[in-house]
Amino acid sequence: MTEAAARDLDAQDPLPTSRAQFHVPPATGGDYAETAYFAGNSLGLQPIATRAxxxxxxxxxxxxxxxxxxxxxxxxxxxxxxxxxxxxxxxxxxxxxxxxxxxxxxxxxxxxxxxxxxxxxxxxxxxxxxxxxxxxxxxxxxxxxxxxxxxxxxxxxxxxxxxxxxxxxxxxxxxxxxxxxxxxxxxxxxxxxxxxxxxxxxxxxxxxxxxxxxxxxxxxxxxxxxxxxxxxxxxxxxxxxxxxxxxxxxxxxxxxxxxxxxxxxxxxxxxxxxxxxxxxxxxxxxxxxxxxxxxxxxxxxxxxxxxxxxxxxxxxxDAVGMDALRAKSIRLTGYLGTLLDETGAGRPMEVLTPREPDRRGAQLSVRLHGLDADAVSAALRTRHGVIADARRPDVIRLAPVPMYSTFHDCWRAATAMADVVSGSCAGS
The missing domain is CATH 3.40.640.10 (Type I PLP-dependent aspartate aminotransferase-like (Major domain))
Incomplete structure (x- = not known):
């Protein structure tokens, strides 16, 4: 799937993102100003309303x-x-x-x-x-x-x-x-x-x-x-x-x-x-x-x-509602799963999380066979501006949080994973 297709999904989604209501960390690498943040299952982003x-x-x-x-x-x-x-x-x-x-x-x-x-x-x-x-x-x-x-x-x-x-x-x-x-x-x-x-x-x-x-x-x-x-x-x-x-x-x-x-x-x-x-x-x-x-x-x-x-x-x-957030979460994880299947083909990547939407939350865990999760997580951030969570020795957790994650974020994460894993395999 293309970057343009991901942006179209964001534009057409029935629940517009609340991303503008959060402080999104700036990217330290890659082609975008903001990170694609997938670590909300570890620490959520700061709402702008918190300071007030x-x-x-x-x-x-x-x-x-x-x-x-x-x-x-x-x-x-x-x-x-x-x-x-x-x-x-x-x-x-x-x-x-x-x-x-x-x-x-x-x-x-x-x-x-x-x-x-x-x-x-x-x-x-x-x-x-x-x-x-x-x-x-x-x-x-x-x-x-x-x-x-x-x-x-x-x-x-x-x-x-x-x-x-x-x-x-x-x-x-x-x-x-x-x-x-x-x-x-x-x-x-x-x-x-x-x-x-x-x-x-x-x-x-x-x-x-x-x-x-x-x-x-x-x-x-x-x-x-x-x-x-x-x-x-x-x-x-x-x-x-x-x-x-x-x-x-x-x-x-x-x-x-x-x-x-x-x-x-x-x-x-x-x-x-x-x-x-x-x-x-x-x-x-x-x-x-x-x-x-x-x-x-x-x-x-x-x-x-x-x-x-x-x-x-x-x-x-209260303003958004859990039912609406859950519906969007299913859309985001489904899209990310499809992208990971496409970009992971032929690469040492395996999604551990159940495929059935009702058996998972807003998270896909990816096992990187033979690769170091900490090194992959660091490369995702420094080279692509994607923040994910590493679980030693070889699992990357990606959490598309429906309150602020987007389909474009998912596209960035999947393409970044493919690039980093391919480079890691080539260098091993």
Whole structure:
């Protein structure tokens, strides 16, 4: 396909790009002023609105000092409540089921304090073998904390021999056969390495049928694929906001707890000042007054300068809508996949991500047989102005993010990959 054809697709697409609402890094190589940015699955681009959102809070801090807690344009004491409704819309929850707080792995641990309730007969934690390392570390440490051997308690499901992705039906089948020893299922909704989108409702049903609690790491799913956490019956979930949600490096994270658990006083929880009922918070009682919302998992008062970028981002998602973004994502990944098939013919390039659109998010992972991914990623950037993500030793992840990526970006990435891989092969 030609460059002109790619530009025509951009001109004709039913969802015009929001690229102009983002700061796109300048290209350090190639023929274009801006990079073709495919690393939004690692760190999303900065929305232009972010600076104004931060400046507003800095101005209120300068003008009001401590009185900003109650008198800022958006009072700080209740700031996190402004994020509740748009967050619920984003992940398919009811408002009381979500809260923005902490970082992803902290939230995973807080959720496991409540929902990993091991017994000698049922103490296994089921994860995927390609789980993000932080998840693996977290579940192993939880098993050890409860006195179990992590090597025995943590079960890692692998793809079928000769395959690169874990099929949802293999997860549900394993649970039907072996689930009686599983206390917690904790999988990534979209796998960080392969980009595979697991069947969350089917796996959740299978986990419950086996008697397990089912939680989800949605770091690569929130803002990427439509979610219906309440309707799917998910027990709990956690996610970050610095990837597809474009809220900045190390941004504040989110958590979901299904409403059937919110009033359960038997659940163990760690508590802090913001865990208590806000109506009595400033009476300084020595004990928590519980609230029947996800807020009861909070510990500390909200970090305003970290929440302002999240608010700005959620406004953008509300304006566009996840269904429209998902439809464009499918168009972009389909186009990029076709280009990679064409340009990769005869080259050592293999797309690992499932071909079926409903089995993948906004990411295609490409294995470069015999080549070094770091070297290829560096050449893509310096020679062609294409920023991609390398996963050692030989995988390049390309994420055409529908909020700001274009068909022309996809054309640039595919042609750049062909050029760099051909040059690497010639020089090897």
């Amino acid at each position: 959102a931060l400046d507003a809070e800095l101005d209120d801090w300068a003008r009001l000092g401590v009185e900003g807690h109650g008198e800022a344009e958006r009072p700080w004491v209740s700031y996190h409540q402004q994020l509740r409704d748009p967050t619920a819309r984003l992940v398919g929850a009811r408002p009381g089921e979500v809260v923005m707080m902490n970082s992803l792995t902290v939230n995973l641990h807080l959720m496991m304090v409540s929902f990993y309730r091991p017994t000698p007969e049922r103490h296994a934690i089921l994860i995927e073998d390609t789980a993000f390392p932080s998840d693996s570390y977290a579940v192993r440490s939880q098993a050890a904390f409860h006195g179990y051997d992590p090597d025995e308690a943590v079960i890692r499901l692998s793809p079928r021999p000769g395959e690169s992705t874990l099929r949802s039906e293999d997860v549900t089948g394993w649970l039907a056969e072996h689930g009686d020893r599983v206390a917690l299922v904790l999988l990534g909704g979209v796998n960080y390495y392969s980009g595979e989108f697991l069947d969350i409702p089917a796996i959740t049903r299978a986990g419950h049928a086996a008697g397990a609690v089912v939680g989800w790491d949605l770091a690569h799913a929130a803002g990427n694929v439509p979610l219906r956490l309440h309707d799917w019956g998910v027990d709990w979930a956690a996610w970050c906001t610095y990837k597809y949600l474009n809220s900045g490096p190390g941004a504040i994270a989110g958590a979901f707890v299904h409403e059937r658990h919110l009033a359960d006083r038997s659940l163990p929880k760690l508590a802090g000042w913001w865990s208590t009922d806000p109506d009595v918070r400033f009476r300084m009682h020595p004990t928590v007054t519980p609230v029947d919302t996800a807020d009861s998992w909070q510990l500390s008062n909200p970090p305003i300068l970290a929440m302002a970028p999240v608010r700005a981002s959620l406004e953008m998602f």
